[in-house]
Amino acid sequence: MTSRSSRTTLTVNGRERTLTVDNRRVLLDLLREDLDLTGAKKGCDHGQCGACTVLVDGRRMNSCLLLAVALEGSEVTTVEGLAGPDGEPHPLQRAFLERDAFQCGYCTPGQLCSAVGVLAEAAAGHPSAVTGPEAEAGEPTPLGAAEIRERMSGNLCRCGAYPRIVEAVEDVVP
CATH class of the missing domain: 1.10.150.120 ([2Fe-2S]-binding domain)
Structure with a gap:
């Protein structure tokens, strides 16, 4: 069985990111492991606890359930991106x-x-x-x-x- 990857572009916390992503990879793992944004936590890994909640295009979603490649062109905000541009806390x-x-x-x-x-x-x-x-x-x-x-x-x-x-x-x- 071969793994397939795709080029995916997301805007994460205001910064456009283009990555080659395994098609089976969830957003939570991409954020934590590839982008070093460790605020969202892996709790249940089944979408039941909410520890991985992020905002996708302004709507809250469980990042452990979202395939990263399916979010092409989306804007993702993690807890690290909630602060204002001046660093002032939300x-x-x-x-x-x-x-x-x-x-x-x-x-x-x-x-x-x-x-x-x-x-x-x-x-x-x-x-x-x-x-x-x-x-x-x-x-x-x-x-x-x-x-x-x-x-x-x-x-x-x-x-x-x-x-x-x-x-x-x-x-x-x-």
Whole structure:
């Protein structure tokens, strides 16, 4: 059996990268092993824990499930790319620090990327399973604690820092 590779161009944290990638390689391994971006973690390797969450074209995704070659032309943002161009931490990164929204920190990069995605989804009016019927399609969804917990439910924290994570996200809600 022969392995096949493809040239793939991705924009990762604002920088265009062209790599020759084995067609079976997932984005998580490419980020960690080829680009030395180790923020996204390999937790379950089955898309169930969220430790590998990154943003692809602004949407949160489990990088352990994404074939890198399928993302040709996509823009990928990892936790390393959340800070502003001046190096100033993203407001969510500051809120996580201020609220002590982590313990061991293993899930934190995925939690942060997911929270950025949650804010964008709510601002765009995408409902969740707990969004009230009064919400109108396409209108920003108010983010209370229940809404945040539901939207962040794909990211697990073995340490149980959930209350602080929810508080940190609430602190950043516009």
